[in-house]
Amino acid sequence: MAGLSPSERRLQKELMSLMKEPPPGMEVDSDKAEQNLNLWTIHMKGAEGTLYDGEEFQLQFKFGPKYPFDSPEVTFIGNNIPVHPHVYSNGHICLSILTDDWSPALSVQSVCLSIVSMLSSCKEKKRPPDNTFYVKTCNKNPKKTKWWYHDDSV
Amino acid sequence: MADENIEPDQSMDKKYYEDSNVNQDDLILQQSKNIEKEISDSIMLVGDKEEIMVLEQQYIGDEVYKGKVKDLARKYSSLRRTRPDGNCFFRSFGFALLESLYHNQSNYESFRIIAEKSKDKLLELGFQKFTLEDFHDQFMEVVNLIGKPDTTEDTLFEVFNNKDYSDYVVVYLRLIASGQLQQDADFYQNFIEGNRTVFEFCRQEVEPMFKESDHIHIIALSTALDVGVRVRYMDRGDSTEAIAHDFPEDKAPQIHLLYRPGHYDILYPL
Numbered sequence: 001m002a003g004l005s006p007s008e009r010r011l012q013k014e015l016m017s018l019m020k021e022p023p024p025g026m027e028v029d030s031d032k033a034e035q036n037l038n039l040w041t042i043h044m045k046g047a048e049g050t051l052y053d054g055e056e057f058q059l060q061f062k063f064g065p066k067y068p069f070d071s072p073e074v075t076f077i078g079n080n081i082p083v084h085p086h087v088y089s090n091g092h093i094c095l096s097i098l099t100d101d102w103s104p105a106l107s108v109q110s111v112c113l114s115i116v117s118m119l120s121s122c123k124e125k126k127r128p129p130d131n132t133f134y135v136k137t138c139n140k141n142p143k144k145t146k147w148w149y150h151d152d153s154v
Numbered sequence: 155m156a157d158e159n160i161e162p163d164q165s166m167d168k169k170y171y172e173d174s175n176v177n178q179d180d181l182i183l184q185q186s187k188n189i190e191k192e193i194s195d196s197i198m199l200v201g202d203k204e205e206i207m208v209l210e211q212q213y214i215g216d217e218v219y220k221g222k223v224k225d226l227a228r229k230y231s232s233l234r235r236t237r238p239d240g241n242c243f244f245r246s247f248g249f250a251l252l253e254s255l256y257h258n259q260s261n262y263e264s265f266r267i268i269a270e271k272s273k274d275k276l277l278e279l280g281f282q283k284f285t286l287e288d289f290h291d292q293f294m295e296v297v298n299l300i301g302k303p304d305t306t307e308d309t310l311f312e313v314f315n316n317k318d319y320s321d322y323v324v325v326y327l328r329l330i331a332s333g334q335l336q337q338d339a340d341f342y343q344n345f346i347e348g349n350r351t352v353f354e355f356c357r358q359e360v361e362p363m364f365k366e367s368d369h370i371h372i373i374a375l376s377t378a379l380d381v382g383v384r385v386r387y388m389d390r391g392d393s394t395e396a397i398a399h400d401f402p403e404d405k406a407p408q409i410h411l412l413y414r415p416g417h418y419d420i421l422y423p424l
Contacts, residue, residue: 103361
C-alpha cells in the first residue's frame, strides 16, 4: 500500500468493503472505480414495495483529495433520474449529509443507504417545486449550491 | 426548498442572474473560501505558547476586557492560540490533554486504557466499524506517542500541526462526544433546543467537522474521558474576572481553556 495518500487508502478500503458486502440492491462498478479511484458509479435498484420498485438508477460519486474530510460530490446520472421532491432533473440531490452535515465517519455506504431511505419514504413522485429555475441557474457541482434543506418528512 | 429560505420571487432573482451574469451561490462560497484561506495562512492549527499579557494588546481602550486580562494574569502565565476553524474546542482539548499527560505520566496509563476501550463503546452504539477504526487507530498512534522515550514537547506540537494527524484526532474526539451524548440520551435530551433528538443533534452538530462547540459538547467529552476541564469565560459580562466553569462539575481541572465568544484557546496556570 506504499505511496497511497490517506484519502486513497480510505477509498481502497471502502471499495473493497462495498464489493464484498454491497448493501441490498446496490452494485459498484468496480472496473471503473479501479481505473479511477476518484470517480465511482453505483447501480442502484428502487426498493421493493416503494414507488421506485422495478426502477434502476445510477449514482455517481466524485472524491476530492481531502476526502473523507470533505464530502464526496454525489449525483444521479444516466437516463433515469428518480422523480422525487429532493432530486432535481439534472441529478442533483438535496440531502444535508452531502454538504453541511457530512462527517468523515460517514462513508459511501452510509450515503447510499440514506439515498435509498430518502427514495423509499417518498409518497408522491414529483420534482422539487423550484426545479426549472434551479437547473437553469445552478453550478455543475452540487456542492457549490447553498442548499436550504427540504423538510425531511417530505 | 433549495437555495432560498423564503419562497423565491423568481422574476426578481432571474433578473439579477441575467444582469450580473454571476451565480450568487458561487460568490458566497468564494467569499467564505477566501476567509478560510486567510485564516489557515495566518494562524497555525496549534500556535506557540505566548505570555498571557499579549492579550492586553488586543483590547487597548477596552476597560471591561482589560480588567479581565489582568485577572487572568493573576492565575495564568501563558496561553496557546488555536486556529478558529470551528474545531478549536476539540483541538485545544486534545492538545492540552496530551501535553498534560506528557508532563504528568502517572495519569497516562489510565487515560490510555480509557482511550483504547472507547472504540468498543462506540461500536456497541452502532458506529460504522471501518470508518471508526481508521480514526481510532490514528488517534491511538498520537496517544501512544506520550509513552515513547524519544517524544518531546516539539513532537506533540508538530503532530498537532500536521493535518493528517490533527484532524483525525479532532474527528475521533467528536465521535467520543457523540457516543457519550447518545449513551445518556435521556439526560442530554433536556439540553437540546428545537425538535431534534439527541441522535439528530449528534449527526448535525457534533460529528461533522467545523461545527462549533457548546457546553453540551464539553460536558460530554470531559465526562466520557474522565478529564476535568476549567473554561475561563472572557466576554462583555459585568464581572471583573473571567468566570470559571468546571466540566464535569465535581472534577478537579486537568486542563484549562480560555473562551472568548466563538473561540477556545489553551491556558497555562501559574
